[in-house]
Amino acid sequence: MQTFRNQIPRILSLSFITVVIGITIYKVRVLETVASPLIPFLLLFIGSYLLWILLEFKTAKSETQKGTRTADFGTCEVYALGRMLTLLSGLLFYDEWSELTPRHIIAFALFIAGFSFRLYAIHTLGRYYSHIVRKVEGHRIISSGPYRLLRHPAYTGMILANLGVTLFFLNPITVCIYAGVLIPAIIIRIRIEERTLYEIDGYENYARHRKRIIPFIW
Numbered sequence: 151m152q153t154f155r156n157q158i159p160r161i162l163s164l165s166f167i168t169v170v171i172g173i174t175i176y177k178v179r180v181l182e183t184v185a186s187p188l189i190p191f192l193l194l195f196i197g198s199y200l201l202w203i204l205l206e207f208k209t210a211k212s213e214t215q216k217g218t219r220t221a222d223f224g225t226c227e228v229y230a231l232g233r234m235l236t237l238l239s240g241l242l243f244y245d246e247w248s249e250l251t252p253r254h255i256i257a258f259a260l261f262i263a264g265f266s267f268r269l270y271a272i273h274t275l276g277r278y279y280s281h282i283v284r285k286v287e288g289h290r291i292i293s294s295g296p297y298r299l300l301r302h303p304a305y306t307g308m309i310l311a312n313l314g315v316t317l318f319f320l321n322p323i324t325v326c327i328y329a330g331v332l333i334p335a336i337i338i339r340i341r342i343e344e345r346t347l348y349e350i351d352g353y354e355n356y357a358r359h360r361k362r363i364i365p366f367i368w
Contacts, residue, residue: 162230163207173241186247195258202265225339232332236312239327240319254318261314268307271296291352299365305336306363
């Protein structure tokens with residue numbers, strides 16, 4: 151059972167990519183009938199999102215090599231669901247395709263900044279990063295790069311990137327999913343993750359001098 155759980159991030163990534171590609175192809179065909187000027191920008195946005203998924207796929211693939219002891223309590227699945235539904239609801243329920251606006255450009259910039267910051271944080275953490283909450287043998291505190299300022303910068307990047315998604319496909323359903331599913335899932339996940347992290351020597355002192363995801367606030 152635990153071996154299957156280690157496969158979940160990989161399965162979710164592949165399933166998500168397949169669904170997003172299918173919906174995007176359908177959406178583009180529909181938009182072609184009204185000659186929407188947003189088609190190229192939509193393809194750029196979705197292409198960038200899929201690139202993000204693929205860049206993280208290596209991490210998801212490596213989960214099978216990190217042992218079976220986890221302390222995740224199912225938050226990986228809820229967190230992934232929130233992320234998926236944020237994008238999918240945007241693709242399905244956004245209907246203002248008449249023109250490219252400054253909002254779309256700002257949203258895309260937020261998205262790129264968010265996923266770039268997340269990948270930077272993941273790269274900095276190296277082998278200690280995991281999509282599933284677990285203790286890694288020989289775990290040590292990383293305090294370089296973005297971890298000099300924040301305890302969970304990868305989640306900061308996730309929040310910022312999906313804020314960009316929400317702003318790009320601005321509609322009530324996507325806003326509700328982002329604020330009501332994804333953000334709470336991240337907060338709960340951080341709380342659970344820190345139960346494990348506080349067992350690591352030096353983490354309590356490290357945490358005392360850094361906020362979790364927002365500098366000077368939380």
